[in-house]
Amino acid sequence: MDLELKGKTAIVTGGSRGIGRAIARELAASGCSVVILARNEETLKRTAEELSRETGALVTGIVTDVTDSAAVEKSVKHAADALGGRIDILVNNAAAPGGLASGPIAEIDEKDLAADLDTKVIGYVRFARAVAPHMKKNGWGRIVNIGGNSSRAPGANLSAGMRNAALVPMTKSLADELGPAGVTVNVVHPGATWTERSEPMYAKRAEREGVSIDQLKARAAEGNAIKRIVDAREVAWVVAFLASPRSSAITGEVISASGGAGASVYY
């Protein structure tokens, strides 16, 4: 199936590393011009250059902190200029994976909790608000919000589940508001996902626990149905579909790209 993404334009927040990078790469490889945003200029520049080289697409990096409303407005204007005046797709993804506020409640710093919500929930709203006029003007748009399976199984990690769950009603509200203008809004929940930071992270843990990396990987995969850790590229495939014209019947929905994590079903 041709996803009909050729010639579309996209913004991917947190596109310099990890899942965001894989999404930006997939969209660029599918024929989109892409703007990636993050705070660290060096990584952003390197990733934009690498993705442009690998895919032949226009990939531009714009330094932005998603917690700064004025910077978000400014960067969306810059992005529109870089993308020839049109913004078709927004992938909201920037956040610290797992969040800053984890551990027992007695040790939670309120400032970390507020920062997690400011980045992942309000940050996503800031970007949706800034791109909505562009999408409404064109009568077409796709917004994909990257959540996380911790919204379904939060465990002891206080802020990760909270912020991912908050994205769900926010997404439905935006889907209802923007639907008549041809804009769809959906959530993709990754579960434990293999990115470039996984190898060193698993190596350190394996050494600490006196086990092999493969044993740790098998343990991490026990909780899903496919019994292996999902790769960031597999999450990117789901996002590329939702970002494409072919997903026109889906909006306000949540799709878990976790390889079937957890024992519950969701009606």
Ligand SMILES: NC(=O)c1ccc[n+]([C@@H]2O[C@H](COP(=O)([O-])OP(=O)(O)OC[C@H]3O[C@@H](n4cnc5c(N)ncnc54)[C@H](OP(=O)(O)O)[C@@H]3O)[C@@H](O)[C@H]2O)c1
């Ligand atoms: N990896 C997983 O297993 C997993 C599982 C479930 C959900 N998720 C979700 O997937 C998303 C991506 O996770 P990841 O593992 O790919 O993370 P990652 O490798 O740490 O990448 C995070 C990206 O977001 C950017 N970022 C973070 N805070 C930002 C801010 N305030 N302003 C602008 N950019 C910011 C980072 O760049 P700078 O630091 O340079 O700003 C980087 O580009 C997150 O929403 C995460 O919660 C991940």
